[in-house]
Amino acid sequence: MFGPKNQPPRWAPPSWTWTTARLHLLLRELNWLVEDALEQPSVLSSSSSYDDGVPVSIRACLDDLYKLWKQRIEERRPFQYLVGCEHWRDLILSVEEGVLIPRPETEIIVDLVDDAVTGNETLRNGIWADLGTGSGALALAVARILGVGSGRVVATDLSPVAVAVASYNVERYNLQGNSVDLLAIHHISPVKILTGYKLKFLNMNQLALDGGVNGMNDLIHLCNGATSMLKPGGFFAFETNGERQSKCLVDYMDTKMKGSFYSINIRLISLESKDS
Template sequence: MNLPRAIRPPSPFWFPLTQPPPPKTPAPMSLSSHSSSLSSPFSYYSPSLPSHSSAPQKSQITPSTNASIQITHFLALSATQIEKPKHPSKSIALLSLSSSSSPSKNPPFSLSYSSLSSAFCNTSKNPHSVFSSYSQTRWLSITNAPSLSLSSHSSATHTPKTPLFLRPSIHSTTLQDLQNFREWAQKLSLSIGSDSSLSKIDQPEPSLLFREIEWLLQDAMEDYTANTQMGSSTNNNFLRLRTSLEDLYALWEERIVKRRPFQYIVGCEHWRDMVLAVEEGVLIPRPETEVLVDMVEEVVRERKDLREGLWVDLGTGSGAIGLGISGVLGESGLVIAVDLSPVAIAVAKYNIERYNLQDRVEVRQGSWFEPLQDVKGKIAGLVSNPPYIPSEHIPGLQPEVGKHEPISALDGGKNGMDYLLHLCMESASALTPGGFVAFETNGKDQSKIIAEFLHTMPKNGFCDVKIRSDFAGIPRFVTGFLR
């Protein structure tokens, strides 16, 4: 069952803010080793702590999972001096034996999960296309649409990071230690408004940060129900964690000081009825993008030929849209998810395999339509949430977005429409007659321009072109059918 949208950790805002770009924040303070009493690892907040009621809980949704995916993180145990086993089953057995002690007496050994995390690939920024000079003579520019080559980007394979709630519970601490962490995290969250060294641009509300602390603990704890025992005589009992206590401190410091998105902290985002893995280098799927899948569902309900046809998600990122469309089509439809970034490709494959949909969703690496030459003219539906933010607005984005999410997934060129216009033009030859397109825009005038563009294309234009609003009433989506 999916979480109600109102209590999900909200994604960072898309839109540029009125404030100037934030000043550079200082590097986070180094964390000292923590004892059982972790009351004040930092000194830039008041020692007083306001009362805090229990925050809403974030449920964990675990789909049917390919076992080989969940155990990938078991295979890198060199940090514990354990010889890497040849078979995954042996590595599970090692962990099982090592954590068999009674939690109340002898805590299980603790691994530093940071030692198991793999570095992600850096990808160069997509060059802008010729559409930056879009004007009344827009047709003059269309013929030389951008076509990025894979050779200009890293082709190295990337190992996706495992979301926190799926990691093994190979760490331990006491309830008292966790209570100390919660109090410290709450104090640090309240310090945003008083500490001049912390970015104040579009600050998250303390109430939201307090909820995020509880969500972080819920994902980190093997048994979150033990949280109700805090303050009792069992506070010194050991419990199991999916990350070390030191890492919890470091993660929350990054959330507050560096304004790192919460979704990157826990490694996942709740989207529709799924929990998708996300990490740096992959755009965090937004709630409003769910409307794209809703529109596909409406279309295929009326047209069986589209339901049974081939669909494409261009710029798939985490694979969210492609997975959503696959769920709508059911077993009769196929989806191709395309992205240029090796990080996005790896994360999308991870999410697709975690939901056991690899037979219905194919991932291809390349720039926009390059990997689709074999299906050109055969595509029933094409959906995309491309980069559409004007370049000059990037510095004013919320720090969680502008400083952490991939710029190549945000920057749409001078007026934000470089890639949107390219998609409009190329989709005409990619779709089968009567095929459906749906694009996400930044709303306002951009959606009107794209709608007019689709409707007035001189050859193989689109009919029944419509502008649809998102949950906030912003005219964000443009749809149409190829004539």
Template sequence: MATTAGVPSKELDWLLQELTGIEPLVLRLESFKGRETIKIRYPLPVLSQLWQQRLRQRCPIQYLAGMAHWRHFSLKVSTAVLIPRPETECLIDLAIEALQNSPKPLSGSRQWADLGTGSGAIALGLAEADPSATIHAVDCSASALAIAQHNAQKLDLAERIQFYQGSWWEPLETLKGQLTGMVANPPYIPSGLLPQLQPEVYAHEPHLALDGGSDGLDCIRELIATSGDYLCPGGVWLIEMMAGQATAVAELLRQQGSYCQIQIIADLAGIERFAIAYRR
């Protein structure tokens, strides 16, 4: 039934694993059948209803389970936040590598900004990868921030991350010129392409986190124009972008004049996915 509905049947196994705690091998071998009782979060009729939502409404399995795996974290998610993608995991490693390769010595305590934090995934990844740094996580959505704060507390990283509600750099006015780096996965999908996305994305994920304007570059332009005021000399500017946007993003960075050593990095699939630059 799942396969004919265009939904991989393995997703049912994943949902059951998350809602019952049954290990994958136990589920695959059906050795759980010998147990007298199995604790589950929801009654069987509710589980059936959730699966029907997946099949008929194409609701993402992560929203049904209320969580998503990212790096080695298990993160709470809801329709208030974008489901963190595997390719975005590369941002953390790229950020740390870029920091080490900065053209100017970066002294003092390190401070990172995660702009548009959503579930808090990037902020959490940075906090873990750079243990002595302070992370400033910003989102315009109060609902998203509540989820990000929950995830930080659950992972014992809340003391390392400061959360702010507002638009991009706006809440960080007092930190101008002090940021070691900025990492963001901004909305970058052209408005006209949104209806062509998979129904799981278009019908359920927040368009605020997807819609990048007519050419997909509205938010990226904003980050290029404003980040120079907040990054310290040698500070890292790093974003994720859509396939096909690399040339335009690199040119915008060059034209702005505040950045040097502009690089385009491909993801594991060979798609030009990330742009890195340094504050002059």
């Protein structure tokens, strides 16, 4: 249909690239699902194709695999929820419905933390906070950067499901009690719960998808609270929904909270659109 070189015709609609990319993604996910179900995944790597007659044993019923893949295609259920995990940076994290899947964009916060603590032992040995921890991805990544015996990360979430998942992930990497503390917050101010700590780092990783009419409620709330929670020279990072919201926050911090913050920067991340 696309000619001898399988290229799109000149009149191909703009969605052609997106559709092709999505098909490639689905094919990769199907391969991962099949490989994960095999008793010996190495069998596939030694085979040239799926139909070369090599016998395989699977750990799951074919009907169950079919039902899972049907959910992915017909219900567009995220692949990470199908398999119960997400590969994020150098971590393999447990995830489930009710917990946000860690996104590639969030990795930039970890990089910023790494830059901030490099050569700054005061920051490295401080108390850091991840508000709205979800799967615990950010808390775990920051704790690993700080190193055992250095600072601590206080991770909080309103959702009992998220706290349970994050606890599992923290235990999986043997950081419970040593580097990461988990707190379940039940409908109280996320800043007030941390009054026992003098923080070096405060992060808001989308405490809830509903941030009010303009999506700024929680962000403004944390801006107001951060001035009394952060030590001088501390580090404060938001993940927002885009450039416009970021500029609104910067304007608020520059005008309404003039003199409270310094070195305010916006880091824009440009990633290709991904279909879930």
